[in-house]
Amino acid sequence: MSMQCQERHMPLRKRIVFYLLAFLISTVFSPAAAAAAAPAALLKIADPGPALSRSLAAAGAVVVQELNSCLLVYAPLPALPRLRAQGVTFTVIAYPRDNVSFFLLYSEHDAPLFSRKGAIQCRLLEDRIWLCWTTAADFRKNLAPPFRLKALSLSSAPAPAAFAAVPDKESYQIALQAGPLLAGLAAQVAVERLRADILALQNFKTRFASTPQCEAAGDFILGRFRQIGLTAASDPFTFESRYQSKNILAVIPGQVAPELMVLACAHYDSTGNNPLISAPGADDNASGTAAVLEMARILAKERFDFSIGLLCVSAEEWGLYGSAHYADRALRNGDKIIAVINLDMIAYPGDxxxxxxxxxxxxxxxxxxxxxxxxxxxxxxxxxxxINSSLSWSDHSSFWDRGYAALCGIENSINPYYHRSSDMLDTLDLGFATEAVQASLAVVAALAQPISTPAAPIGLRARSQVSASLFSSLKTVYLEWQANREPVSGYHVFRSDKSHGPYLRLSEQPIVATAFRDSLLLPGQNYYYVLTAVDEQGRESNYSAEVRDDENNR
Ligand SMILES: [Zn+2]
Incomplete structure (x- = not known):
């Protein structure tokens, strides 16, 4: 499937005519463009140069959405000439006003709208992906089904390291070291538990966000977490200015660094062609919700270095509102989310x-x-x-937008009952779902690091100093940490120039001291460090929490 930006292959003269026409049309007909005093613009940048993120940051512009072939950027108007002067090529798509809502739309129709007269505007950004904006509450009536919608939040997103080089294939020694333990956890996934929870969720008839049945399903999930013995809470939010729903979060607190969290998530709301009456949503997404509940049951009995969050979100089908609400606050609070595993439709593998x-x-x-x-x-x-940043149609994308690492696990097949009253338990393959849960559970457990002996070191701090001489300047990094409580023979120090490794071990023998100096480093580069402890029997611990070299610089 080609995901190229549409105008890339147009000859220059045609392109100029196209832009002129597009500009005239949008100026005359677009309600957004009528706001001459609009303070900001939405830009499409098809060809981000290497220095783009620096130019954007300097101009106060933020990346709203990363797609395979272009970026959608929100920029204050005074920044536009500055960006142009720095050689950034862009197209202005719209001038947002306060009461206009923006959406990303996926549609397989050539024309995604039933009528051009409706109070919604759409511009093609990429193959099948449109930017739409509207002031109308009932704009969905004018969209030709089926479609996928993502509400865009224009100003809260940080600029992700867009179009970064693809990292090398890496090995993950510590995660793999726990292999037998992970296999033991995975073997506990019970198909009967998945079946019972999918059935219970399907029996709400509909879980369309804004309905009382959806709220009751949220209460059911909260009750299930508490039944498992976890601390859980409901987190209400408002969407599209007039509807209410809630996310449900349970936490298994980490033993070594509880402020670091691995998140497993799934949306529990559903939709269909008559969603107020019937939207059983067994595959979409009672399957993912049941997976999160089953992971909670099994992982709650174990102890991990880092915390595990089990998150069931709502209003995904309206435009990913629940996950955006959660990820927005996480970003504001500076939450350290190591990774997000989102599961959405994991029980229909096809023939x-x-x-x-x-x-x-x-x-x-x-x-x-x-x-x-x-x-x-x-x-x-x-x-x-x-690897495809245009696949933004589920909750992982709310985390991508805010700079967190996230994945979506999803069946690779077309479910013919998708968004229909026939998306029922009896169409599902629970053997497939069981394996999908086993895989996800093992990864969540590996990332959270099952407690090992000896314990992973804590309290690692780093600061760095650049010393310049006439001919060169070099960086020195100073590390220090707390001594383990149990007797250890020493510590190993690891470094990487990328967050999350792969790490290079710097110490040949375990270091007895609780401090380390790493010198002769490149001044313009950031470095990432972790530690392990080695006990008197030679057993090595899990990695400590990672630190960046300049984290404690003043
Ligand atoms: Zn879904």
């Missing part, structure tokens, strides 16, 4: 193939590689890595 797609963006490719390295040996279904 021939048994493939679970593992979808990531470029920044999350390390996570997709780790997922497959850890989980593929445990399951027979095939795990297929897909």
């Amino acid at each position: 021939r193939q048994r493939v679970l797609d593992v979808i990531g963006n470029r920044q999350s490719e390390w996570l997709a590689d780790l997922f497959i390295a850890v989980a593929q040996p445990l399951v027979e279904l095939r795990l297929a890595k897909v």
Whole structure:
């Protein structure tokens, strides 16, 4: 499937005419363009140069959406000449006003709207992907089904490291070291538990966000977490200014660094062609919700270095509102989310193939590689890595937008009952779902690091100093940490120039001291460090939490 930006192959003269026409048409007919005093613009940047993120940051512009072939950028108007002066090529798509809502739309129709007269505007950004904006509350009436919608939040997103180089294939020694333990956890996934929870969720008849039945389903999930013995809470939010729903979060607190969290998530709301009456949503997404509940049941009995969050979100089908609400606050609070595993439709493998797609963006490719390295040996279904930032139609994308690493696990097949009253338990393959849960559970556990002996070191701090001489300047990094409580023979220090490794071990023998100096480093580069402890029997711990070299610089 080609995902190229549409105008890339147009000859120059045609392109000029196209832009002139597009400009005239949008000026005359677009309600957004009528706001001459609009303080900001939405830009499409098809060809991001290497220095783009610096130019955007300097101009106060943010990336709203990363697609395979272009970026959608929100920029204050005074920044436009500055961006142009820095050689950034862009097209202005719209001038947002306060009461206009923006959506990303996926539609397989040539014209996604029933009528051009409706109070919604759409511009094609990429193959089948449109930017739409509207002031109308009932704009969905004018969209030709089926479609996928994502509400865009224009100003809260940080600029992700867009179009970064694809990282090398990596090995994940510590995660793989826990292999037998992970296999033991995966073996506990019970198909009968998945069946019972999918059936219970289907029996709400509809879980369309805004209905009382959806709220009751949220209460059911909260009750299930508490029944398992976890601390859980409901987190209400408002969407599209007038509807209410809630996310449900349960946490298994980490033993070594509880502030670091691995998140498993799934949306529990559903939709269909008559969603107020009937939207059983067994595959979409009672299957993912049941997976999160089953992971909670099994993982709650174990102890991990880092916290595990089990998150069931709502209003995904309206435009990913629940996950955006959660990820927005996480970003504001500076939450340290190591990784997000989102499961959405994991129980309909189709006739021939048994493939679970593992979808990531470029920044999350390390996570997709780790997922497959850890989980593929445990399951027979095939795990297929897909790196495609345009696949933004589920909750993982709310985390991508805010700079977090996230994956979506999803069946690689077309479910003919998708968004219909016939999306029922009896159409599902629970054997396939069981394997999908086993794979995801093993990865969540590996990332959270099952407690090992000796304990992983804590309290690692780093600061760095650049010393310049006449001919060169070099960086020195100073590390210090707390001594383990139990007797250890020493510590190993590891470094990487990328967050999450792969790490290079710097110490030949375990270091007895609780400090380390790493010198002769490049001044313009950031470095990432972790530690392990080695006990008197020579057993090595899990990695400590990672630190960046300049984290404690003043
Ligand atoms: Zn879904």
